[in-house]
Structure formats: structure tokens, C-alpha cells
Amino acid sequence: MRTLALAFDLGGTELRGALVERGGDVIARVSEQTMAEAGSEAVIGRIIALAGKLLGDHPQAKVIGIGACAPGPLDPKAGIVIGPPTLSGWHNVPMIDILSRQFGLPVRLENDANAAALGEWRYGAGRGSESLVFVTVSTGIGGGVIADGHIYHGRRGLAAEIGHMTITGEGDRCFCGNVGCFEAVASGTALGRRATQLTAPGDGSALRRLSGNGDVSARHVVEAARAGDAAARDLVDAEARWLGIGFTNLLHLYSPEVIVMGGGLSNGFDLLAPGIRATIDERAMQAYRDVPIVPAELGDRAGLVGAASLILWEGEPGTALSMVQDEGADTARTA
Amino acid sequence: MRTLALAFDLGGTELRGALVERGGDVIARVSEQTMAEAGSEAVIGRIIALAGKLLGDHPQAKVIGIGACAPGPLDPKAGIVIGPPTLSGWHNVPMIDILSRQFGLPVRLENDANAAALGEWRYGAGRGSESLVFVTVSTGIGGGVIADGHIYHGRRGLAAEIGHMTITGEGDRCFCGNVGCFEAVASGTALGRRATQLTAPGDGSALRRLSGNGDVSARHVVEAARAGDAAARDLVDAEARWLGIGFTNLLHLYSPEVIVMGGGLSNGFDLLAPGIRATIDERAMQAYRDVPIVPAELGDRAGLVGAASLILWEGEPGTALSMVQDEGADTARTA
Incomplete structure (x- = not known):
């Protein structure tokens, strides 16, 4: 079974979710309207529902974490969406806290342009x-x-x-x-x-x-x-x-x-x-x-695969990178 | 005896040398006209003479290396002054090679603005x-x-x-x-x-x-x-x-x-x-x-002390930093 990450790309108009494997391939993908005007709780409820759908459709998936991206300004270390102009009513929403409590998985957050940069760098034109x-x-x-x-x-x-x-x-x-x-x-x-x-x-x-x-x-x-x-x-x-x-x-x-x-x-x-x-x-x-x-090579999946890579690759934010090893090779890891 | 670095700031008009200790204090300082038009060999000869003067005046100095800065473009990793507009006749001069052969000491090179940034960051306004x-x-x-x-x-x-x-x-x-x-x-x-x-x-x-x-x-x-x-x-x-x-x-x-x-x-x-x-x-x-x-707080010594810090602080270029320990504590170093 391949190791996967759940990825979300929260846009002002569209909310996208995916299951992404380590090589950057998107195994499954869902999307719907963000309807940001309903407020952060409603949108997070929709993220949780999308996650449930992705996991329900792939019961064998070994999901090791959640990578999410959203419009800035956001604080990637604190995991907080500060207040993007395109998400009205969002003020200091602690995305990482909310999602990690909900799923009991590691969660990483990045702003959408940085996530897309990461996606293109690791899997695309860069x-x-x-x-x-x-x-x-x-x-x-x-x-x-x-x-x-x-x-x-x-x-x-x-x-x-x-x-x-x-x-x-x-x-x-x-x-x-x-x-x-x-x-x-x-x-x-x-x-x-x-x-x-x-x-x-x-x-x-x-x-x-x-x-x-x-x-x-x-x-x-x-x-x-x-x-x-x-x-x-x-x-x-x-x-x-x-x-x-x-x-x-x-x-x-x-x-x-x-x-x-x-x-x-x-x-x-x-x-x-x-x-x-x-x-x-x-x-x-x-x-x-x-x-x-x-x-760019990845089109509108750059943010999704970049966000997923925050989970599938070790080290972000701010440290040197090494790919997460396959489970079979786990015992050989030195760190 | 304090641990010191020899530092040089090679400018288009002035060539400065100093002995710098780890806290950023300048113990001794010399300078003269660069006379860049005489070519790189003549200028390097002058650097070597200035170093000799500084070391001769301070025979007890424990100098652990040489930090130098020069106008860009230069390649700090390769240690090469590529060809600054203000140093006519300089083309791909391997400063690190030349100085390390001459003195048998570790040499680090950085462009002058970066060295000054480093100086202000470690010892000055930053x-x-x-x-x-x-x-x-x-x-x-x-x-x-x-x-x-x-x-x-x-x-x-x-x-x-x-x-x-x-x-x-x-x-x-x-x-x-x-x-x-x-x-x-x-x-x-x-x-x-x-x-x-x-x-x-x-x-x-x-x-x-x-x-x-x-x-x-x-x-x-x-x-x-x-x-x-x-x-x-x-x-x-x-x-x-x-x-x-x-x-x-x-x-x-x-x-x-x-x-x-x-x-x-x-x-x-x-x-x-x-x-x-x-x-x-x-x-x-x-x-x-x-x-x-x-x-800025350091005036025209920012480049000198920044260049010296390339030697006195471990880790540049490109890695996490830790200060070089006092000799008494050397045995406690883990790396």
C-alpha cells in the first residue's frame, strides 16, 4: 500500500481536496464551491466532509498526514489563516489545530503561492x-x-x-x-x-x-x-x-x-x-x-501536490529536506 | 590569548586590513590605497604585506583564519573574484586559493555588501x-x-x-x-x-x-x-x-x-x-x-568584522550557525 497524504487547496471560490502519493501523483480528487461567505466553521465542515469522502472511497489508503494551503496572509509555523481578502469573515483561524484534532494526523499549512512553488519545484517545472x-x-x-x-x-x-x-x-x-x-x-x-x-x-x-x-x-x-x-x-x-x-x-x-x-x-x-x-x-x-x-507544468494541481509534499517530504518548514522513506526502508533511516 | 581572525576589505579605492576578535572588536587596523590599476597580483602582494604587518605587530595573536570581502560579482563558495567594475583587470581571481596557500590558514570570501550585512547582523544594528x-x-x-x-x-x-x-x-x-x-x-x-x-x-x-x-x-x-x-x-x-x-x-x-x-x-x-x-x-x-x-552602527568596519565572522563563527556559507568555542572549551565541541 502506498503512503499518501490528504491535501486541500482552499481558494476563494473553489475548495479542492486530493489524495496524493509521494511521487506527486494525484490518486483521487474532489472539489466544490468554497462558499466562503458562510464563514470559516462551515468551510471547515466542508473540508472534513471532503476528507471523509476521499477516505471512504479509498479505505485501504495509508494516509500519514494532511497538507493544506490557503490564501495569505497566513502564518505557516503557527498554522493560522490570518485573514485573506478572498475569505471574508476569516480571522486568525487555527487550521492546523482544528484539522489535527479532527483527524488525529499531522497537519501542515502553507500559503497557496508557496505551496504551488513547492509543487513545481518538487514535481513540476523546477x-x-x-x-x-x-x-x-x-x-x-x-x-x-x-x-x-x-x-x-x-x-x-x-x-x-x-x-x-x-x-x-x-x-x-x-x-x-x-x-x-x-x-x-x-x-x-x-x-x-x-x-x-x-x-x-x-x-x-x-x-x-x-x-x-x-x-x-x-x-x-x-x-x-x-x-x-x-x-x-x-x-x-x-x-x-x-x-x-x-x-x-x-x-x-x-x-x-x-x-x-x-x-x-x-x-x-x-x-x-x-x-x-x-x-x-x-x-x-x-x-x-x-x-x-x-x-509551470502542474496547472491547478500545483498547490495540492505542494501541500501534500509538506507531509510526504520531511523537513518543511525551514530545514534541509530528505524524502520520507518507504515503510519497507524505514528501519534504514538514520534520523 | 584571544582567538582572532585576519580580515580584509578590498575596495575599489581603499584596502583595509584588521585583526578582529570573536566579539567583533577590532584589535588592530591598517589601510592603504588599493591602486587597483596595478592589477590583481600587485594588490594581492599588498594584502600579504598588510597581513605581515598586522601579524608582526601582534606576535602573540592566535589567528585562526582569514575572512575577506571584495566587490561583486564574486563566487563565495568557489572563492573567486569574478570581475568587479571597480577593480579593473581582475578576472576570475582565485582569492581563497592564493591566500590560503600563502598563509596556510582557512580563508573565506564574501562580497562586500553581504559581509557588511553579516557584520551589522552579528555585531551591529541587527x-x-x-x-x-x-x-x-x-x-x-x-x-x-x-x-x-x-x-x-x-x-x-x-x-x-x-x-x-x-x-x-x-x-x-x-x-x-x-x-x-x-x-x-x-x-x-x-x-x-x-x-x-x-x-x-x-x-x-x-x-x-x-x-x-x-x-x-x-x-x-x-x-x-x-x-x-x-x-x-x-x-x-x-x-x-x-x-x-x-x-x-x-x-x-x-x-x-x-x-x-x-x-x-x-x-x-x-x-x-x-x-x-x-x-x-x-x-x-x-x-x-x-x-x-x-x-547602521558599524560604519566602515561592518565589512571587516562581517568578513572576520566568516572565520570566527562556524557555518557560513549556507548552514546553521554556532559560535566557535573558546579554546578551553574545544574539547566539548561535538562537531
Whole structure:
């Protein structure tokens, strides 16, 4: 029987659960709406029910613990979800305490971007690297940093808030109140907004045809650019330039071995990559220019398998890593 | 007899040597012009001569190793000075090999900003913290990051190139070729340039009186602001705002327990601090606003004592730290 972890990825809209084995394979997967507005107790009740379903469907599973991820800010060491903007009514919810009492299993908690970084590092596009920066470009921009073989947490687990790195003095105001945040100019939302401003309902543009004359989204821009639409291509080029400016900063600041780009906009990675690379070649200091920028491989399961790895791999948070051994090899373990 | 380290701080203009004891006290200190243009062999000859002088003057010193710092880029693990712009003719100089062969002692090498960060962390303004960001604001802007109890190196030791973090789209072009580098808008050089542009020789301004009608430097601006000159105060306020924007990024990206500001411009820290703090309070996300911003304490000996600590404290680079024990306690060491 394989050793498994229960994994949960608690998002603002979707709650996902899975059984994950040590190599990163997802054995079973369930999901439902988070309905965060019902409050933390109701959502935790739903997590418990999902766990019951997964375990009931796999009665032979040898589950050794629970790895969970949730939106930040959260304190991974204390195991507390502090109060994410996307989970209204959540304030200092002690997730680890609640889940470990319920299941009598070890529980680990990590913020979603860090969990996804861990997933891509251990099982995805960053396999084999010593360090990486994972950037998720979607509604907003988030990130996680792996350095010297573990998640870079910083004080209270708050490092790598890369979406709110100021990179310019221009553009629309960010929801955080500033002008010039990486997220405010380079997120999928920002790309969609630029496309919407560039066009008008009923103007016959490819972008508005794709959007049914509603607001244009980043997805429409990528789709139109892929079909060869010139306006969409220009928008993609401008987007790639903003991403390249931000990525150059990440190279200078973290000096990773690789940058992994995930999130919804990574669907257009092939279109964005040349512009990102050209911007880095123009702006990064020589010694950083050969660092690969690659698309994420795990899609929306990165957070789940990363969270599971908190249980299936020893050592997080903050210590050197060694894989949990198979039970047959347990007696050979030295630590 | 106290256990000591020989320390060298190899700068573009000045070469400093010292004998440092474990608590960070400098027992003896020497310096001379680097004369980098004479080439690496001549400079290393001068390092060896300085070491001979320090050791000759202190024949009873129990020196257990040599810690050196030099401008980046350098590879701290391989012990190689790669090719700093301020040391012309230096290309891949194997400092550790050369010095350890010469003296038969362990040698450690670190880049100067990282060494200063280490010095301030172990002996100066960052004592007792788990993590810090050290920022030196002078001709340029450099930095070093301590995270989880050790220097954050990244690939090839190149992390924390914070002077070349893009924070705006405006301002003069940086020597690196970009517009908007933190260094290009917030260094002492940038402040002096703004003051020079604002005034003219013979205009009777306080700034030009201080500069003898030559170009105005950051030091003149600080001096005039301290004397109450309104134009200088405005320049200081604008400088503090740029520093605050950059420091906010550092909070979001590294989440340190403290930011330590050193370099020549830290002479004006008391004048800059209110504007830096106001900018952080305006721009940083709530959870980062209570992080202290403090002036460096060690001045130009930060690099020396930090380099010495590479020898006097075990574990760098990259591992957990424990202080080297007194010789009397050596037998009790478990590792």
C-alpha cells in the first residue's frame, strides 16, 4: 500500500481536496464551491466532509498526514489563516489545530503561492533546481521563492509578496492603494483592462467579437493574438514587457536558478516568452541573463501536490529536506 | 590569548586590513590605497604585506583564519573574484586559493555588501534578529540579505542586487543601461545630481556655497538641510520618498525583521527617517508596516568584522550557525 497524504487547496471560490502519493501523483480528487461567505466553521465542515469522502472511497489508503494551503496572509509555523481578502469573515483561524484534532494526523499549512512553488519545484517545472521563483499571473500576481532547498518564508511567512513590488510610476491604481505595483500593470486583469479600453462594444474588433461585446479578458487577448490579430499581438507584446521588467527584478533580487510562470496567463506563455526574454536580455545584468524562464507544468494541481509534499517530504518548514522513506526502508533511516 | 581572525576589505579605492576578535572588536587596523590599476597580483602582494604587518605587530595573536570581502560579482563558495567594475583587470581571481596557500590558514570570501550585512547582523544594528536586509546607500546602492540565520546567496551568490531593482519609469539612465533602477534615483550620487541641477555656480544658494560652487554632493545636501536650508530640505524629502519606495519593495519581497541602512548617506539618517517612514506607512501592506528601519552602527568596519565572522563563527556559507568555542572549551565541541 502506498503512503499518501490528504491535501486541500482552499481558494476563494473553489475548495479542492486530493489524495496524493509521494511521487506527486494525484490518486483521487474532489472539489466544490468554497462558499466562503458562510464563514470559516462551515468551510471547515466542508473540508472534513471532503476528507471523509476521499477516505471512504479509498479505505485501504495509508494516509500519514494532511497538507493544506490557503490564501495569505497566513502564518505557516503557527498554522493560522490570518485573514485573506478572498475569505471574508476569516480571522486568525487555527487550521492546523482544528484539522489535527479532527483527524488525529499531522497537519501542515502553507500559503497557496508557496505551496504551488513547492509543487513545481518538487514535481513540476523546477525539478532538480536548488532555487526557483514561482510567479502566478492571473487575476493578481503572487509568488513563492525556493532558496537553498526550502521555502523562503521571512518574518511571519510574509516574504515574496511580489505582486506588490513597485516597478513603475504609471498605470492604474492597484487595489492595495499604490500606483505601479507589478500586479497592477502585469496581471491578467490589467491585460484585460487594457484590451477593454482599447476597443469598444460593437466596434467589430476581434477582441470584442470574442468577448461577445462585453469586457475583454486576458484569455480573449491570448486567443485573438494566437489567431493573428494585430491589436491583440501588440497587447501581448506590452504585457510581455511588463512581465520582463518584473522578472528582471526577481532575477536581481533572488538570483534563482529558474523562474517558473504559472497562473491563468501562462496559457499564453508561448506567445509571451519572446517578449519576456527580449526584455530580460535588455534589462538584466549580464550574469543573470542565462536563467531559464519556463511555464509551470502542474496547472491547478500545483498547490495540492505542494501541500501534500509538506507531509510526504520531511523537513518543511525551514530545514534541509530528505524524502520520507518507504515503510519497507524505514528501519534504514538514520534520523 | 584571544582567538582572532585576519580580515580584509578590498575596495575599489581603499584596502583595509584588521585583526578582529570573536566579539567583533577590532584589535588592530591598517589601510592603504588599493591602486587597483596595478592589477590583481600587485594588490594581492599588498594584502600579504598588510597581513605581515598586522601579524608582526601582534606576535602573540592566535589567528585562526582569514575572512575577506571584495566587490561583486564574486563566487563565495568557489572563492573567486569574478570581475568587479571597480577593480579593473581582475578576472576570475582565485582569492581563497592564493591566500590560503600563502598563509596556510582557512580563508573565506564574501562580497562586500553581504559581509557588511553579516557584520551589522552579528555585531551591529541587527543583533538578535533572525533576518535582516542591509542597504548601503552611497555612490551606488547595494545590499545583503540575512534570512533564516544565514546570508541569502542565490545562484552563484548573486542575490540581493537591490540597486538594480526597477522601481520607476522616470529619472536618469543608470550606468547599467536601464531607466528606473533604485540606485539611479535614490543613491547619494542621484541626490547630489538633483542638487547640482537645481542650483548654479555663483547663485548664492546654501548648496553652492557649501560646494564651493562646484558640483553639489549628497553630503552638502545633508549639511545644508541640517542647517535649515529649504531647498536642501525639499531634496532630502524627495530622497526619502525614493528610499521609502525601494524599502517598501524590500519589505514585500524579503519580509525581514529589520532593515538596516548604511553607506555614506546614512549620515543623514535622522533627516531622512521621517520621510522614509511616511512613505512605508503609505505604501507597504499593513502587515509589514511595523518593521523597524534603523541606521547602521558599524560604519566602515561592518565589512571587516562581517568578513572576520566568516572565520570566527562556524557555518557560513549556507548552514546553521554556532559560535566557535573558546579554546578551553574545544574539547566539548561535538562537531
